Amino acid sequence: MYGYNGKLLRINLREKTVKTEDLDLEKAKKYIGGRGLGTKILMEEVDPKVDPLSPENKLIFMTGPLTGTPTPTGGRYMAITKSPLTGTVACSNSGGHWGAELKYAGYDGIVFEEKADSPVYISIENDTVEVKDASELWGKTVSETTEALLEKSPEKSKVLTIGPAGEKLSKIAAIMNDKDRAAGRSGVGAVMGSKNLKAIVVRGTNKVNVYDSDKLKAVFSDSLKKIKENGVTGEGLPTYGTAVLVNIINENGVLPTNNFQKAQFDKADDISGETLAEKYLVKREACHRCPIGCGRYCKVDDIEGGGPEYETLWAFGSDCGVSDLKSVIKANYWCNELGLDTISAGATIAAAMELYEKGYVKDDELDGLSLEFGNGEAVVEWTKKMGRREGFGDKLAEGSYRLAEMYGVPELSMSVKKQELPAYDPRGIQGHGLQYATSNRGGCHVRGYMISPEILGEPEKLDRFSLEGKTEWAKTFQDITASIDSLGLCLFTSFALGAEDYGELYNAVCGTDYTGETILEAGERIWNLERIFNLRAGIDPKEDKLPKRLLKDPIPEGPSKGWTHKLDELLPKYYEARGWDKNGIPTEERLEKLGIDDEGLAEPACE
Amino acid sequence: MKIEVRLFATLRKGRGKKVYIEEDEGLTPKDIIDQLKIDEKDVSILLVNGRDGKLDTVLKDGDIVSLFPPVGGG
Known part of the structure; x- marks a missing residue:
């Protein structure tokens, strides 16, 4: 068996049973793995008309055949399910180290079925797979959960978890791994929450077999050379991360501003990658086996953590009319802690701001908190309220389409198939x-x-x-x-x-x-x-x-x-x-x- | 005539964010890059007034030239 481990875990959360199944290799190679194979399995096992947050929906974690192998960036996993946000197939992809660790534990993926009757987490150490009580973890933030699980797990374990947003079934909730990497989009975190599944902690000590290691060495060094010599992957992304895009997209006049009412932000430089690097960047971060290392790690006031990415700088920045970079970094931090997709979260606040500006949302709903474009501090507070469904945050947690629909103007949601558009007009x-x-x-x-x-x-x-x-x-x-x-x-x-x-x-x-x-x-x-x-x-x-x-x-x-x-x-x-x-x-x-x-x-x- | 040159990412090092260049007619982005001692291969994206520009575009008074090294993201 090469690349693939040839094994899938199937965990029934209602019965708390764990089975190991052989992977159909022919099918795997036809659909490659990850997104393709996960979708194929979803098609075979789930009625596409299923209610996404019902026990009948399944949640599939799938790695690729190159995950955990010596290939450049070979470390990703995907969460495949039916999306509660869009009603389409969802496949959210994340880096970090969790995906490779699952592979080292001996599995290509996990299929979750049904729903646990109370919160659980899954503990995987090679062949030992257990469904454990997570009642003490429920309600905890992503970093709290991660630290609590790392403390009682074997050294070098990796943690994937949802935050309070996923528990509260926010349709824009993310699945987080390694604290600050996100399978962010399409509300996959809500599906995990709907199953009462808080976290998966994994430790693996096996190697993934390679078919032709001499050939791989040659192919690897060839591709590595291309990555290093390419201006974007060799220099642009390592130096500034994705954040460098703020200025270039703005210079082209396609940086959505104030919920896509404008396409250029006069204070773009204040929230740019250049300013981020100058003022708040602490260090770079790289995912598993990544020669690019585009990840940022920033500190502001008493907060520090991974990000923000370009998309996040835009969503909480220009899309909300906010030029205060400190606030954007804080909003990003709270998305990571509460487990929210930064794109949808920021864009939903932007839509709410336009609803307020146009008089649909009135002050009596807002508990005294501003919803005006440009107010960075308010954006941070709304992010927290959204993640915990507090006050008007309960409506925000539904995403921009359902929010705007509540006021009879769904056209003010800048979304396609109910998922918020990203940072390019x-x-x-x-x-x-x-x-x-x-x-x-x-x-x-x-x-x-x-x-x-x-x-x-x-x-x-x-x-x-x-x-x-x-x-x-x-x-x-x-x-x-x-x-x-x-x-x-x-x-x-x-x-x-x-x-x-x-x-x-x-x-x-x-x-x-x-x-x-x-x-x-x-x-x-x-x-x-x-x-x-x-x-x-x-x-x-x-x-x-x-x-x-x-x-x-x-x-x-x-x-x-x-x-x-x-x-x-x-x-x-x-x-x-x-x-x-x-x-x-x-x-x-x-x-x-x-x-x-x-x-x-x-x-x-x-x- | 007066041209505003906006510099980004690594091109800002030692040059600042913005430079104004005053010249007689006929100035091109190539001339600007040379004046600023930027290696041509370090300019990956060249915009004139926010639109794709060329090294030999003849600039007009008030034009804005934006220069970027190779950058990317998602």
Whole structure:
């Protein structure tokens, strides 16, 4: 067995039983692992129409075949389930060290079924897997839980946990690991909370076998060289982290400000990566086997911890009109402690601020706390209230779409499929906007990071306003990303590596015979599988859309002034490029070509 | 004419955040980079007034030139 351990844990939380199952290797290699294999298992075992927070939904943790192997960034895991935020398939991906540790314990993944009748945590030490009482951990923050579990676990154990937000079923709750790494998006933390599952602590001492270690050494050093020599992965990310994007996105006039009412923030430099490095950065942090080390660790007043990332600086910064970097760092800290997705949390406060500005939310709901754009201290307090569902924070915990819907104006939620959009205004980045509209987990930038060619010029610079060729670019980016995620590698490697490189790493570790072309094809297979899950869940293809503001209201000022998003022109071409019919349904021909026609998937039900 | 040059990330070292350059007609971003002693290969992204610029774009009075080294993220 190479790369894969060939073993899955299946834990029934109601019965408190633990089983070890053999992994179907043929299936694993077809869907690679992680995101692909996890989605395949979810499809087979869960009715896509299931209530995401019911015991019938399952929560799957899956590593990739390269997780825990000597490959650059080979340390990631994914949480796959049906999302309570979007109703689509959810797959949230995280780095840190927990994923590799699970692999060293001898497992490729864990499938959680049912719901425990009282809070539990799972303790894994190689072959010893136990379901333990977590009543004393319930209510504790992420760092408190992590420290409490590390104290009673073998040395070098790694902890994954939810915070109070997940316990209280916030639809934007994250799953946290290693204290400050997050499987952040789509409310996966709420699914974990709904199962009364507080944490998983794991310690493993096995090695993952490699098929051809000589070949891997050569492929590894080749890919490492590319990563080191690439300007982004070799210098940009290590020096400034993702935070460096604040200024560049702002200079292009696509930094969403005040809930996407504007696209340029006059105080962007105050919340930029440069200012962060100058004032608050303590050290860099790297995930498992990562030669890039983009993680930041910051200290402000009495608070210190991992982050903030670019997305967080934007969400709590310009999107809330906040230029006070100290407050942004504190809001990030509380998201990590309470277990909230920083993108959705910040963007939900931004939406609430616009609801207040326009008179929908009134002072009598707010217990005297300001909800005005620009108030950094209030943003920190709202974050805490959201994580604990206190006062108006109870409404915030539902995410921006449901919040705005409560006031009859869902269009003020800047979301796709009810998931908050990230930190790039698509009106000035046309390919990226297409990607937002078609992402299988709703508003998301890492399902196909078109910022890379449209803004950063990697692998080549595209005109960000042009529609030419953007459908094919978006499709290719989406497909390769699905494969990178599934392999267990970090998406950031793709600034330096291409499909062939991933194929070679995979082959050296697992003895497979993937090529660049088949890596892309596997990604396309995974993409279609996710699409079919969503169709069967009842997600109408008409939901492949953007908020009305981004389609109708031109950007009011700055370098992207006058632009709206041209989704109507791009979407039909995108469906065509995907080999789907004009309604956005995968055709039998395409599914057959991808080899997923024989699995009862050819006729996706969509009512 | 007067050009505002905005510098970011590592390009700020020893140069500051913002530089104003006053010149006669015909100035290009290439001239600016040379004046500021920036190695051309260290400029990964070049914007003129927030739009993609070229090294040989002839600048006008009041133009804003933004220069970035290779940066990325997500």
